[in-house]
Amino acid sequence: MNTIDWNYIKDFTQELMDIPTPGGYTQMGILRCIQEFERFGVKYITTKKGAVIGEIEGRSSEGATLISAHIDTLGAMVKSIKSNGRPVLTNIGGFSWNCVEGENLVIHTQDGRRYTGSLLPSKASRHTYGEEVTNLLRSQENMEVRIDEFTSTKEETTALGIAVGDFVTFHTRTIFTENGFIKSRYIDDKVCVAQLFAYIKYLRDNNLKPERKVYFYISNYEEIGHGISYIPPEVEDFIALDVGLVAEDAAGDERRVNIVAKDSRTPYDFNLRSKLVNICLEKGINYTLDVHNRYGSDASIAATQGFDVNFSCIGPSVDASHHYERTHRDGVVETIKLLIEVL
Ligand SMILES: [Zn+2]
Numbered sequence: 001m002n003t004i005d006w007n008y009i010k011d012f013t014q015e016l017m018d019i020p021t022p023g024g025y026t027q028m029g030i031l032r033c034i035q036e037f038e039r040f041g042v043k044y045i046t047t048k049k050g051a052v053i054g055e056i057e058g059r060s061s062e063g064a065t066l067i068s069a070h071i072d073t074l075g076a077m078v079k080s081i082k083s084n085g086r087p088v089l090t091n092i093g094g095f096s097w098n099c100v101e102g103e104n105l106v107i108h109t110q111d112g113r114r115y116t117g118s119l120l121p122s123k124a125s126r127h128t129y130g131e132e133v134t135n136l137l138r139s140q141e142n143m144e145v146r147i148d149e150f151t152s153t154k155e156e157t158t159a160l161g162i163a164v165g166d167f168v169t170f171h172t173r174t175i176f177t178e179n180g181f182i183k184s185r186y187i188d189d190k191v192c193v194a195q196l197f198a199y200i201k202y203l204r205d206n207n208l209k210p211e212r213k214v215y216f217y218i219s220n221y222e223e224i225g226h227g228i229s230y231i232p233p234e235v236e237d238f239i240a241l242d243v244g245l246v247a248e249d250a251a252g253d254e255r256r257v258n259i260v261a262k263d264s265r266t267p268y269d270f271n272l273r274s275k276l277v278n279i280c281l282e283k284g285i286n287y288t289l290d291v292h293n294r295y296g297s298d299a300s301i302a303a304t305q306g307f308d309v310n311f312s313c314i315g316p317s318v319d320a321s322h323h324y325e326r327t328h329r330d331g332v333v334e335t336i337k338l339l340i341e342v343l
Pocket residue numbers: 070188189222242243
């Protein structure tokens with residue numbers, strides 16, 4: 001029996017982190033996932049909104065389960081260009097500008113050119129502005145992009161081909177430590193995409209079939225709140241793979257799989273939640289059960305949109321979600337163990 005392939009998860013996570021996929025600009029990430037479905041001989045369809053759904057037959061032909069993970073991440077877009085030549089950004093997805101202060105970034109122009117730069121407060125130099133650097137509110141209007149080109153006017157920046165509407169992606173600073181931590185932006189949800197494929201690899205390596213048919217939905221608008229647009233009619237259970245939370249007021253643990261009981265949209269389906277909890281208890285899978293303050297998953301959003309499915313959300317927990325995140329190998333492995341048992 002082959003075990004869960006941690007090296008595969010690590011390598012594929014790193015590869016996905018290197019592909020920019022802010023919400024609305026996910027084509028390259030989706031293409032990479034299509035290649036991975038093809039590599040494992042998984043048939044798939046694409047949706048009109050650009051997502052991809054893989055499909056693996058089960059031992060029984062009754063019913064089906066849908067598993068999702070979102071390839072889209074947070075990011076930004078050029079909102080305007082200031083008279084000093086520096087673009088102001090609007091955010092894609094929910095994050096505070098403090099979380100990306102000083103971060104290196106790439107501007108993707110309409111015609112495919114890429115420019116590097118850094119996001120800085122408009123008053124950044126301590127030697128020039130003194131205490132104002134500390135006190136300046138990190139708001140959209142107070143942040144600007146220092147482009148790595150010689151430009152100091154709006155005209156010069158425009159002449160580079162940079163314009164309103166260009167997507168902007170931040171460096172992820174992905175680091176795997178020797179003792180199993182993953183530190184990166186966008187662990188939410190790229191680690192979950194990698195673990196979805198690691199589950200498929202586990203099936204293929206061991207020549208196994210899930211109990212019933214499984215659909216694998218790689219969604220591309222989750223961070224903006226409209227990830228799921230189609231659920232095949234035979235799907236009964238929908239399990240979103242998304243991050244749990246490690247914080248003072250949260251129950252998540254980087255070394256366990258988290259099961260969501262309720263988020264800010266809705267309580268989750270009680271029967272499906274109970275099934276997941278009972279599997280963890282029976283099989284000795286380390287888990288947490290949590291209630292999230294400000295959170296929606298592809299599953300809870302699909303349910304509140306009116307899709308008729310049982311819905312649940314599981315995943316490894318991350319510290320400092322939507323900031324510079326961290327999780328641990330153990331939480332990822334426990335999540336895949338739960339998938340192996342429930343599917
Ligand atoms: Zn997420």
